[in-house]
Amino acid sequence: MxxxxxxxxxxxxxxxxxxxxxxxxxxxxxxxxxxxxxxxxxxxxxxxxxxxxxxxxxxxxxxxxxxxxxxxxxxxxxxxxxxxxxxxxxxxxxxxxxxxxxxxxxxxxxxxxxxxxxxxxxxxxxxxxxxxxTHLRAPRLPKWLRDPLVMAYSGDVVAGFELAHFAGAPLDLTAKNDATAVAKATGGTLTSTGSIRLQQAGQVSALPGFDAGDWWVQDAAAALPAKVLNAQPGEIVLDMCAAPGGKTMQLAATGADVTAIDLSESRIARVTENLTRTGLQARLIAGDALDHQGRYDAILLDAPCSATGTIRRHPDLPLAKDGSDFGALIDLQEQMIDHALTLLKPGGRLVFCTCSLLPDEGECQIEDALARHPDLKADRNSLNLPGIDPAWITEEGGLRLRPDYWADQGGMDGFYMACLTT
Missing domain, CATH: 1.10.940.10 (NusB-like)
Incomplete structure (x- = not known):
């Protein structure tokens, strides 16, 4: 042979x-x-x-x-x-x-x-x-995804998404403590929302501060839901779908008492590795978030979704998927919102977010949740954060981020988030 x-x-x-x-x-x-x-x-x-x-x-x-x-x-x-x-x-x-x-x-x-x-x-x-x-157009999304996005936004806006997808993504970091120091050590620049952006990162594990746990990789858009939740020292906080752990680490770094749950044991093991490297602590559970019980001051629900907001970093997604699982994901998101609300203490707050560009996984979910729960409110004030353009705040009180935003700086992931209060 x-x-x-x-x-x-x-x-x-x-x-x-x-x-x-x-x-x-x-x-x-x-x-x-x-x-x-x-x-x-x-x-x-x-x-x-x-x-x-x-x-x-x-x-x-x-x-x-x-x-x-x-x-x-x-x-x-x-x-x-x-x-x-x-x-x-x-x-x-x-x-x-x-x-x-x-x-x-x-x-x-x-x-x-x-x-x-x-x-x-x-x-x-x-x-x-x-x-x-150099004379060819930016590659288009497949029809199964492009058509609903054009309906939701417009052809011109989706063309902007496609330019961002084709350009790829720089590397964003979230600092455990001092973002200015991390930016200086890594040669990155601070974004207006507080992330550190590196246009040419090279090998991540070789960057200054990796072994010391001074930072972790996290797109600037993905870093915002935890900032919207604004966990306080001593608060009892749940990260409902935790892996790979970026948001868990953000919450733990505030001094909150954090419980993090994820369905996958292997993904929870990855969260454990990240917490160990950064010297942060959280209570980790491998299990179904829909079965979880407890009482929390604040909950972050980064719900399973189509991940259509991450295509600039994951161009394989529209090639490997066909959208056939979207309906089941949307149903699951609704169930998770309703269950999360049962875990909140009176006066508690829930941040729902998805890394999706589809309104059915963002704006529509919050509109429906507000209709199902008349005592629920969308907290617009929670979105008043550094670097947030007021034009990004949507009619129902959420925050819509798109890959064509910050186009001259390398874009950002498509994301949706809203803070709900009881």
Missing amino acids: SPQPKQTARSAALTLLNEVLGENRLMSELLGQGVLQGLDPADRARAQRLALETMRGLERADRLLQKHLRKNPPLSVRNILRLATVELCQGGDAHGVVNEAVNLTAQDKRTQPMKGMVNAVLRKIAATGPEAW
Whole structure:
């Protein structure tokens, strides 16, 4: 038996593409299962970057390739071509890119006869692709997602989302204590809402302050729900869907008595790791939040959702999903809001949030909750935070964040949040 070819960053990126586009699996799931464990940290990061950039630029790559293909090759070969096309059009070394693409094609007996075609097509792409690439539109979201977003916002607004998605995302950090000191140590800049933003971060674990637990990775939009909740020292607080733990750490850093629950034991283990690294404390429970009982001064419910607000960082999501689970998620969110309200002490407050761009998972949920519970109110004053544009506050009293906001600074995740008081 001939030995298996050594895994490289490009071959690993190809594996990720084949799984996402062929098996409808999410990158987070694949990485959690150790798909890249055979690579050293630098190649692991490069494989992820190559795969993510290819998924972001998929529409452009396919437009360029269709001029040179008489018929579509098998998915694995198509993905080799896509991976190489994106790398070539973004300045990759033509010799190295084309040579490895040919070698990857030759490694499988079923696709080996196509290595000549791959070589010929990529030579043409290397010659004309980089110039043509710059004239193509920003890749569009798939129709199943784009249509409802256009209905909710407008075609022009959604085009702004797509530009933000194509640009990708800088790295945002939340400081445990001193954001100014973290910004100085890491070379980042402070956003108007208090997050630290790094445009070129490199390896996260190598950044100053990582081992000391001075900060954690958290998009600037995702850092706001805990600020809206405004937990106080000594308050009894519940983080209802806690993993991976960014909001749990924010709550714990206030001096509140925090309980954090998540359905997944493996995800709770990740929260434990993050708390240990940062030296923060919370009571952790692996279980169903709908079964949880207790009495709390404040609750943060970051409900399971479509995650459509995170596409600038997770371009695999619209490629691996088709929206068929949205209805069940919306029903679950409603159940979780109603259950969370039963856990609040009189006068308590609940912050509901989702990393979704769909109003059905945000504005509509709060409108419906206010209608179901006549004594419930949306606390608009809780949204008066540094960096918040009043135009982002919605009619029912929530906060709508979008990826096209802060476009000149690198955007932000799509998010919705509202503070409900009893």
